[in-house]
Amino acid sequence: AQSVTQPDIHITVSEGASLELRCNYSYGATPYLFWYVQSPGQGLQLLLKYFSGDTLVQGIKGFEAEFKRSQSSFNLRKPSVHWSDAAEYFCAVGAAQAGTALIFGKGTTLSVSS
Amino acid sequence: DVKVTQSSRYLVKRTGEKVFLECVQDMDHENMFWYRQDPGLGLRLIYFSYDVKMKEKGDIPEGYSVSREKKERFSLILESASTNQTSMYLCASSPPDSFYGYTFGSGTRLTVV
Numbered sequence: 001a002q003s004v005t006q007p008d009i010h011i012t013v014s015e016g017a018s019l020e021l022r023c024n025y026s027y028g029a030t031p032y033l034f035w036y037v038q039s040p041g042q043g044l045q046l047l048l049k050y051f052s053g054d055t056l057v058q059g060i061k062g063f064e065a066e067f068k069r070s071q072s073s074f075n076l077r078k079p080s081v082h083w084s085d086a087a088e089y090f091c092a093v094g095a096a097q098a099g100t101a102l103i104f105g106k107g108t109t110l111s112v113s114s
Numbered sequence: 115d116v117k118v119t120q121s122s123r124y125l126v127k128r129t130g131e132k133v134f135l136e137c138v139q140d141m142d143h144e145n146m147f148w149y150r151q152d153p154g155l156g157l158r159l160i161y162f163s164y165d166v167k168m169k170e171k172g173d174i175p176e177g178y179s180v181s182r183e184k185k186e187r188f189s190l191i192l193e194s195a196s197t198n199q200t201s202m203y204l205c206a207s208s209p210p211d212s213f214y215g216y217t218f219g220s221g222t223r224l225t226v227v
Contacts, residue, residue, distance in 0.1 A: 009154070032212060032213050036218075041220075041221075042220055042221070043118075043204060043218035043219050043220045043221050044157075044204070044206075044216075044218040045218070046215040046216070046217075049213065049215055051213055090156065090157065094212040094213075095212070096211065096212075096213065099164050099170065100212065101147055101159050101162050101170075101172065101212075102212060102216065103159075104149075104156050104157040105156055106154065106156035107156050
């Protein structure tokens with residue numbers, strides 16, 4: 001079955017500390033992989049995406065993610081977290097096939113402490 | 115700036131009412147989607163459409179229907195609203211290849227009383 005797992009429901013990080021949000025997927029075909037961010041009361045914004053090529057991808061707001069095929073993982077990282085990064089983060093997987101929809105994980109809420 | 119616009123930010127409806135949630139995109143995207151978002155459950159796909167007048171059921175279509183008469187507009191219909199349909203509803207659109215990712219609207223928070 002196709003699925004996305006975000007093992008951490010809630011993470012608290014000190015401002016200035018590094019961040020890693022985990023994402024594992026199960027997908028039959030070669031997947032497209034995405035990370036989205038949702039600020040309180042807002043829709044989702046695309047942070048970055050991966051399909052092929054360099055397994056380390058750079059996104060907006062200083063985020064990056066690394067694809068590891070052997071671990072079926074696509075973890076999101078940021079070297080130094082800012083208070084404005086507090087939000088909910090969603091990992092998603094999709095197929096290079098028309099007529100299909102992205103599957104989203106249940107999300108990880110990030111809190112930033114001062 | 116490209117946009118997906120959801121007609122209402124907040125909506126309160128009574129049990130049994132027929133409810134229409136409207137979504138309009140200005141990007142000439144072929145694909146449009148309706149998700150509902152609930153705490154701890156993430157985003158769950160209700161319906162999507164890959165062309166005008168075409169629709170596909172998602173994971174939780176029960177109690178909902180959709181309409182896509184024009185490319186830019188995708189409506190979600192709650193035939194007879196129930197309290198368990200109280201939720202945040204998110205509309206999104208994309209080109210045919212999902213690699214480009216989805217553009218989301220700001221959401222409609224629906225409360226059924």
